[in-house]
Amino acid sequence: MAEVDSVRVYRGIYGGFSLAMSEAMDGVQFSQLPSSDEIARIAFELTGEVIEADDRPTLAGAQQEFTAMTVVLAILEHQGKTDSLSAREITPPLLGLWRLVGGQWPRP
Numbered sequence: 513m514a515e516v517d518s519v520r521v522y523r524g525i526y527g528g529f530s531l532a533m534s535e536a537m538d539g540v541q542f543s544q545l546p547s548s549d550e551i552a553r554i555a556f557e558l559t560g561e562v563i564e565a566d567d568r569p570t571l572a573g574a575q576q577e578f579t580a581m582t583v584v585l586a587i588l589e590h591q592g593k594t595d596s597l598s599a600r601e602i603t604p605p606l607l608g609l610w611r612l613v614g615g616q617w618p619r620p
Contacts, residue, residue: 514566516559520573524580525555531581532588545592554594555584561599562606575614579606 529548532540545551559580563571571579586597 514563514568514571516563517573517576518556520576521556521559521563521580522552524559524577524582525552525584527577528555528581528584528588532585540588541591545588551584551587551592555580555587558587558594558597558599558602559583562603565599565603572614575610578609578613582606582609 529552533542542548559576562579562583563576583597583602586602587594590597
């Protein structure tokens with residue numbers, strides 16, 4: 513079970529918010545979403561579940577940050593609704609992204 517690096521996870525979450533806010537005119541309506549604190553809490557929990565489900569003892573900090581950014585962007589794109597977002601649904605697509613971004617990130 514990999515350990516969650518809270519600092520890297522929160523950096524990813526707020527990096528995701530920043531990215532989404534820079535594109536807000538094209539889609540995400542922040543006024544119609546739960547508070548940013550609530551979204552950050554949910555993103556942290558979901559990211560933690562993904563990280564802790566990994567059977568390796570550690571995940572690179574960059575991988576944790578990237579995962580958190582991806583999770584918060586998914587939450588924002590789902591308009592804050594997380595019914596269809598769980599570690600089980602999030603992990604398989606992330607494995608493909610991890611292969612693309614970081615050669616040693618995927619599970620062996």
